[in-house]
Amino acid sequence: GDGSMAPVRLGMSLIRGMREETARRIEAARAVKLFRDVADLANRAQLDRHDLQVLAAANALKPLAGDRRQALWAAVAAVPEKDLLRATGREEEAPTLVAPTEGQDLIADYRSTGLTLGRHPLALLRKKLLAMRLMPAEALMRYRDGQLARACGIVTVRQRPGTANGVMFMTLEDETGSVNVIVWQSVLERQRREALGSSLLAVYGVWQRQGDVKHLVAQRLVDVSHLLGEMPTASRNFH
Numbered sequence: 001g002d003g004s005m006a007p008v009r010l011g012m013s014l015i016r017g018m019r020e021e022t023a024r025r026i027e028a029a030r031a032v033k034l035f036r037d038v039a040d041l042a043n044r045a046q047l048d049r050h051d052l053q054v055l056a057a058a059n060a061l062k063p064l065a066g067d068r069r070q071a072l073w074a075a076v077a078a079v080p081e082k083d084l085l086r087a088t089g090r091e092e093e094a095p096t097l098v099a100p101t102e103g104q105d106l107i108a109d110y111r112s113t114g115l116t117l118g119r120h121p122l123a124l125l126r127k128k129l130l131a132m133r134l135m136p137a138e139a140l141m142r143y144r145d146g147q148l149a150r151a152c153g154i155v156t157v158r159q160r161p162g163t164a165n166g167v168m169f170m171t172l173e174d175e176t177g178s179v180n181v182i183v184w185q186s187v188l189e190r191q192r193r194e195a196l197g198s199s200l201l202a203v204y205g206v207w208q209r210q211g212d213v214k215h216l217v218a219q220r221l222v223d224v225s226h227l228l229g230e231m232p233t234a235s236r237n238f239h
Contacts, residue, residue: 017054022047038065120175122153125227134202137177141214149207151179151216152224154200168195172203180215181205187218194221200228 022045029035029044038061042052055061122129126136134152143149153172160168166185171178181203188195202222208215 015054015058015060017050018058019051022051035064120173121228123175126175128227132202137172137174137179139176140179140207140216141177143207143209145207145209147207148205149216150202150204151181152200152202153179154228155198158196170195170201170203172201179203181218182215183218183221187221191221194223198223199225201225 025045025047026041029041032044035041035044038052041047041061041064045051047055052061056065122136129136129152132150132152134150137151137153140149140151151172151174153174155170156173156178157171158168159170160166166188168183168188170181170183172181183195194201198221200223202224203216203218204220204222205216205218208217
């Protein structure tokens, strides 16, 4: 690759576990000259193994080291334990590892940054979701007022304004867009675990539209997070 660093493109602040001073050192070193490889990055930006592993987990070392697993090994090899280095007097060779699947990559992206530069996870699940009659966001936008509807998406926002009498507002995101969901207090009390604990949520309810305002009023919530391998996402909870 050209040695460009994904964290600069992504925004270092999005990478979980990335220290601010570490990000500054990387950007300063990169401004002088592009990095040759992971060892060069570690040396010039004074990174320890933790820093490199955080970058590798976020897939930010891909231009320098290949896929996430190769990058994790390169991170270990670039900053060997001091006593091991003295004992062996040689650099560790990176083994050839099995490349992760696209699904594994997407899950790792979400774990590390809360977003993915690859295909949206729901694009990989769409066949299965359609078989469950769960419709994509773009299809729901054409529904008429009062039509029964089923949606499924990654929960990106949960909001319970103090003035809303116990109502929760949620946003579900899929590969085609997002759906705003209203969960009345009666449903919330009955299905609190699904409402608060789901990464991937299926919502059965009634579509409401008035002019440009469209939302799904939930009647039943189903936690389908298992479809993502229990993938944690960066849901922004506002209370």
